[in-house]
Amino acid sequence: MKCMIPLVVIAAPLSAVACPAAPDHTARLAQIIDDLGASRTHQASRPLTQELWELWLDAPDPIAQEILNEGMAKRESFDFLGARDALDALVEYCPQYAEGYNQRAFASFLSRDYAVALADLDKTLEIMPNHIAAMSGRGLTLLGMGRTEEGQEALRNALRLNPWLAERSLIDDPIGTDI
Numbered sequence: 001m002k003c004m005i006p007l008v009v010i011a012a013p014l015s016a017v018a019c020p021a022a023p024d025h026t027a028r029l030a031q032i033i034d035d036l037g038a039s040r041t042h043q044a045s046r047p048l049t050q051e052l053w054e055l056w057l058d059a060p061d062p063i064a065q066e067i068l069n070e071g072m073a074k075r076e077s078f079d080f081l082g083a084r085d086a087l088d089a090l091v092e093y094c095p096q097y098a099e100g101y102n103q104r105a106f107a108s109f110l111s112r113d114y115a116v117a118l119a120d121l122d123k124t125l126e127i128m129p130n131h132i133a134a135m136s137g138r139g140l141t142l143l144g145m146g147r148t149e150e151g152q153e154a155l156r157n158a159l160r161l162n163p164w165l166a167e168r169s170l171i172d173d174p175i176g177t178d179i
Helices: 004-011 026-038 042-056 062-076 080-093 098-110 114-127 132-144 148-161 166-170
Strands: none
Touching: 026 042, 026 148, 042 098, 042 132, 062 080, 062 098, 080 098, 098 114, 098 132, 114 132, 132 148, 132 166, 148 166
């Protein structure tokens, strides 16, 4: 009977299982963002950026983590529809987990479904306003939509938090900015 319990939990619809709150990394995220702003070199920013990703990708529970990992693996293998399906399930299960929306936006962006990506990026930023990757992704998405001025502003906002983003090369007037 012990073997049956995990199967019942896994087989149950995700809507029947409550997603816990995502781990609260607020203080550490704020410190990393401060440290990124003070970084003097790209090399110094790299471990900070890596830690940001580790925190963002820390899902609320093992179920959410497995769904997130599946969605990202499908996206990395260019199965964007499969990635969206998995990430749809994650967002349904954990509607307050920002990274579910961010990763789904990335899959949509890569399949050039910019309007859908933008909606998910806006939701990510509603949940986590200083999510630098979502800010940057929003800028790239707006540029992809031909909304250049808005895209430039979104990229500048991301670069204010992390001046070492690769997207800095896309800023039209980097000398004239206050990045």
